[in-house]
Amino acid sequence: MVRFGEDGGILGGRREHGGGGRRWFAAAAVAAMAMGTMAGCSEDRAADSATSTTTTVPASTAACAEDLLACLGRSSLGDIAPTEPSEATGEPIVLGMINQENTPLGSYPELSSATRAAIEFVNAELGGVNGRPIQLEVCNTEFSPEGSTACAQGFVQDGVPAVLGGIDVFGNGIDTLEENAIPFVGGIPVSTQSVTNDNSYQWSGGTWGATIAFANHAATEVEAEKVAIVYPEFGPITSSAEYGRTTLANLGVTDVAMVPYPITATDLSSPIQAAASNDPDAIVMLAADMGCKGAFDGFATVGVTAKVYLVGACASPAIIEEAGPEKTDGTVFNVEGPIDRSEANVDFALYQAVAEKYGDGFDPIGAGTVTFRSFMNLYRIMVGLDEADLTPAGISEALGAQVDAPSFMGHPSTCDREQLDGLPALCSPQQILAEMTGGELIQIGDWVDVGAIYGAG
CATH class of the missing domain: 3.40.50.2300 (Response regulator)
Incomplete structure (x- = not known):
């Protein structure tokens, strides 16, 4: 094994959150790398290439924009598509989300923005879950292990049935959620806990x-x-x-x-x-x-x-x-998704159309694809449950029972904790080269x- 020393001018003795500069700077670099890795894994690069002559994806996106429900019906989640649009009313179902935002060491608001767009779509046109709207509460870790834990503790106190992942290098909050049997669903799997904990469910191979x-x-x-x-x-x-x-x-x-x-x-x-x-x-x-x-x-x-x-x-x-x-x-x-344009990628076209209609201006070509996928896969689980089963235990059981289940913009997933040795949380680690x-x-x-x-x- 060959080793190289530090670049002396990079760290400069920096200190953040009371810890050593090396630790925090390195963790920030990991967050940036994880974001970059997953963005690349999910983007439709063939359609965005300056040299590509393919027009299938823009045409599909335009068609989806005209009728989102019809587009959903043609997507991998077609089995849950309603025939008519309906708006959710009543008492909201609150979901948590742990993410890193508004910090000098990295801010990734596009992850929560993409999730909010998906939720707006579900609430406005799909009738939410059993007619109830979904409400998202995003907690910012402020790039610290203590912040990660505090976010999870807050969601435990709120009694949320599930917590969505954004990006959290430290992963301490996943441990806290596991201690309280609350499922941690999707996001950017970068921490050890995100790929190994029993309460984590991931639709990526990282x-x-x-x-x-x-x-x-x-x-x-x-x-x-x-x-x-x-x-x-x-x-x-x-x-x-x-x-x-x-x-x-x-x-x-x-x-x-x-x-x-x-x-x-x-x-x-x-x-x-x-x-x-x-x-x-x-x-x-x-x-x-x-x-x-x-x-x-x-x-x-x-x-x-x-x-x-x-x-x-x-x-x-x-x-x-x-x-x-x-x-x-x-x-x-x-x-982590097909880029062969011989057939239209309806999932990706729907995502782009929803981002355009319900998004807050975030760039749809990026890591937001990962969190959008995570929510849509969780939504598919939730709409299949009775009201009494919309609990941490009920959602966890349904997630664990998935076998070759459709995964939005991804490979079909099986959450039996046996898809990749040593990384039991990965439900669909498959890749495309x-x-x-x-x-x-x-x-x-x-x-x-x-x-x-x-x-x-």
């Missing part, structure tokens, strides 16, 4: 799913004999890198170089140089957000010829345009069942 899919492709398609995994050294991301190494070993690839680097680093040439020194056939790079440009620049500077894998955030049209095709073509990315070609993402094959590859729980 960086774990991405790394397994990359490792499988490198071993089976590239037929790599030597692989390097380059990753920012911090908790869950390190865990994801280890999942990749185990996957490679299980597939017969034992010459694997693990190359961690400080998560606050901006110049990635040194770790990339170390990764390339063993002349690998493939390099898995777990960088996102600001690290994407550094990764593309580093690969070009070092002259890497190996197959390169990067998380979906790095396929952002803005990043790809800035880097240019010489640096990006041939790179493989992960996504896509390769950048001429500035456009081209889907490679179908869904990758990362649980089957790594080993189910």
Whole structure:
């Protein structure tokens, strides 16, 4: 294993919330990376690419905007679509949401904005749940473990039947909810608790799913004999890198170089140089957000010829345009929804249309797709329950009973806590891979069942 020291000018002895600057700065970087990773996982990049000639998604979105109910009927949640619109009335059902907003170390209001848009749609046109409107209470962790716990404690006192996830690097609140048997549903799975706690239900594979899919492709398609995994050294991301190494070993690839680097680093040439020194056939790079440009620049500077894998955030049209095709073509990315435009993506078109009609101006191309999906999947559960079962226990039981259930803008989900070994909260960790070609993402094959590859729980 190769290790690199800190970039001395990055941390500067900064202190926040009474803790060490290194801890808080690193955690902030994790939040940014998690957001970037999930945004890339869920965006419809093929439709947004400047070089794409596809017009299916805009046409579908326009059609959805004309009749949201009809569009819902054609979506993956068509079985719960009413025939006529109806507005919810009566006593509201209050749901909680834990998110990080309005802090100097990162603010992600688009996650709650997307959820609110979905709820407005449900209340105004779908009749809420059993005729009752849903009310969302968002609690801001203010980027601290104490804030995470305080949010959960408040929701316990309020007696909410479920809490939706936004982003919470620390995850302490999930522990508090688990102690009180309240389900924690969806969001950005970045904390250890979000992927392991018994009360957590996630419709994503996070960086774990991405790394397994990359490792499988490198071993089976590239037929790599030597692989390097380059990753920012911090908790869950390190865990994801280890999942990749185990996957490679299980597939017969034992010459694997693990190359961690400080998560606050901006110049990635040194770790990339170390990764390339063993002349690998493939390099898995777990960088996102600001690290994407550094990764593309580093690969070009070092002259890497190996197959390169990067998380979906790095396929952002803005990043790809800035880097240019010489640096990006041939790179493989992960996504968590089909981007093959041979058929209209009705789920994504509905999401965009709802965001346009009921949103507060948030950008629908981004991580809001994740929280919108989370709520719509929870809503599907809730409308199937009797009034007496709209409780933490009733919702948890219904979530746990899901087998190949539709997941909005995602792979069908099974919440039996056995989809991916060691990560029982992941209900649908499956991934899709896509390769950048001429500035456009081209889907490679179908869904990758990362649980089957790594080993189910």
